[in-house]
Amino acid sequence: MFTLAHLSDIHLSPMPRAKRRDLLNKRAIGYVNWHRGRKFVHRREVLDLLTRDLHERKPDHIAVTGDLVNLGLPEEFLRAAEWLNHLGSPGEVTAIPGNHDAYVRIHPEAGTLHWRPYMEANADGKALVPTPETQFPFVRRFGDVAVVALSSAIPTMPFIAAGKIGTAQRAALANALETLGREGLFRVVLVHHPPLPGQGWHRGLRDAGKVKHIFKRHGVELVLHGHDHVHMVQELETSSGPGFVIGVPSASEAVAGRAPAARYNEYAIARNGNGWRVEMVGRAVAASPEHVWECERRVLRER
Template sequence: MPVFTLAHLSDIHLSPMPRARRRDLFGKRALGYVNWHRGRKFVHRREILDLLTRDLIERKPDHIAVTGDLVNLGLPEEFLRAAEWLHHLGPPSRVTAIPGNHDAYVRLHPEAGTDHWQPFMEANSDGAALMPTPETRFPFVRRFGDVAIVALSSAIPTMPFIAAGKVGEAQRIHVAKVLEELGEQGLFRVLLIHHPPLRDQAGWHRGLRDAAKFTDVLKRHGAELVLHGHNHAQTVHELETATGTAIVVGVPSASEAVEGGVPAARYNEYCIARAGNGWHVEMVGRSVAATPEHVWECERRVLRER
């Protein structure tokens, strides 16, 4: 198998914020609107995102995964702008997206929200042959040669000041079956989820509510690589499973400004190749430097070598 390159970015928080009508600002949206204008708009900057995505596009990875929080307050116009941004990133055949908690900020009819991203959130033909997408849309599978991407949704509407997520029993049952099937076929399984999937990676108010049950699924059925966002931080964890070690990687926000010379906005690129009876996986981190603002290779690390 030739090297397959997969780029991963998350927590886009696309700006600028569209003008909000007074009638749109109720409940959680009103609090988020104030929070955005008081501070978050200075953190999540469009020019930082554009710098990072321009670098990503120029590197031409085989595929791009976006793990949620494309919008901020769940305003209908935000979903339209995010759809335009996804198409700029690449065609649906080369870009996979899943929602995050900000994409489920309030209860919104799908036609006014994530339906605009549907071409990026559905199985390809090879993936559908492995597992038809359930009526709930998630999980879905995309297959590229020996690499299979399994996409989940942990996005649920929550009360103000809560950013928690949940996979739910239906998705856990489906993903257990598909991980088992993909493992038996000897495929490299990449799992996409917005919230950190392991226990104690985030507190109750912003963590994955069923993290313990989801971790049990991973332990029983295995996965080679699990990619998430949400925490706006670069993290790497190892989880021992029935089929070997699963590498769990979180990536920072792709739009976060550099503070105090510390790199913030970042995406990761994974170079995946067979190595004997196992896999070789190298992670290359690409981050925005402070002065002058440019994208540089901030990390190169072998995650799997067998």
Template sequence: MFTLAHMSDIHLGPLPKVKGRQLLSKRLLGYVNWHRGRKFMHRRDILDLLTNDLKARSPDHIAVTGDLTNLGLPQEFPLTAEWLRNLGSPEAVTVIPGNHDAYVRVDPEKATAHWQPYMEGNEPGQALYEQIPGEFPFVRRFGDIALIGLSSAIPTAPFIAAGRLGTEQRRALGEILDRLGRDGLFRVVLIHHPPLPGQAGWRRGLRDAAEVRDILRIMARNSSCTDTTTNRASSNSKQSAVRRSSSAPRRHLKPSMAVSPPPATTNMPSSRPETAGGWR
């Protein structure tokens, strides 16, 4: 039995000291929002309780699907990398970025490169799909389970938190799902923005969601399995879920942190793709 724990929208606090010139962009609105209310929702003490509870369950693997930072500041990324190291090793934790991690354009070497060991295919995954270094998608294989890491994180205008995979990632996703399905693997797609309809409005949605749904739909039709699930984070929330082949217990630490509950059961292994993500 393989147990996959899922977290999203960490928004690690407190916010580090911000230089004035760093606020000459969309970050100014985010900075104001943080101090007006978000800092009271994304409390570090609650996050620590949540992660300690999750680690106590000893899952086989942990997926963190984006928005580890708040304003995408260069000084936030080393702090989130330290948090990740406390959560687990790169072999035990997989990470993809969210829209807050691409708040504005930043040199990747000063940003998500700090997480790179957590965003690379492992050796069995590379044998199935050879990742272009530093790019997406990537594949991690654990026995009959395969995690497919995507990035929908793109810089956007103020008041917009939308995402996009783009043509190359979508093409690669279709090829990967087809290959892994033919190998009989249970496929878990990690993406920050929800691809299913009705889960996010235009300002926060996945711009190429229809194209992504078509890919998933084709793969599902070609599969003999019947279970497909999507888990999304609600607004202003951190997310944690534990997925396993038996019931998946979860705990709401505080009402404001609660999210839509995941399906109670997931049959592993199987060949139909499942999606896991979050957005804010």
């Protein structure tokens, strides 16, 4: 059995002090929004409780599906790299960027390049599916489980939080799913934006319909995403059987009187005859953080 934990939308706090020149762009609006409300929502003590719980449960691997930072300030990326290092080693943790990690255009050396060890294929994955020049998708293999990591993070105009996979990544995704399917592996896709149609142009995945078609045609067992800060489970019929598309709430957002609580999910994946057994366990923290509790246990697949 392989256990995979999934958390998303970290929005690491506290946010570093911004210099005036850093706010001469889209960040100015985000800076005001942070200090007027978001800093009271995304709480470090909540995130720390979930992180401690992860360490105690010791899953085989941890997936982080983006929005580690808030405004894309250079110091935020350094602090996020420190947080990832605390969460686990690059061999224990896979990360991908979200729209807040591409809040404005920034040179990679000042941004997500600090996380590169967490955003690279491992040797077993690269042997099956070479990483394209775009760096995404990359593949990590852990025995019978293969993780395919996409990036939907693109810089956008103010008040826009949309994402896009793009032609090159979609072609590489189709090839990866086909190759991994022939190997008989359990395929987990990581993406920040919900990869199914239905969200508005201003915050949805703009090529979600094309991505959904790839899933249906080439097969996928599990797709994990964040972005909407809500728990959502959707079943998708594919050429290889049922796949599940699951979003998780923010790992740092907990507000009194508002659901859902901050949460991460843990998936126990095991072969079951010619198929798979997959059980999902939700672990949550309330607005008055004292402990982490099991908020949901659900068998997704029995075969």
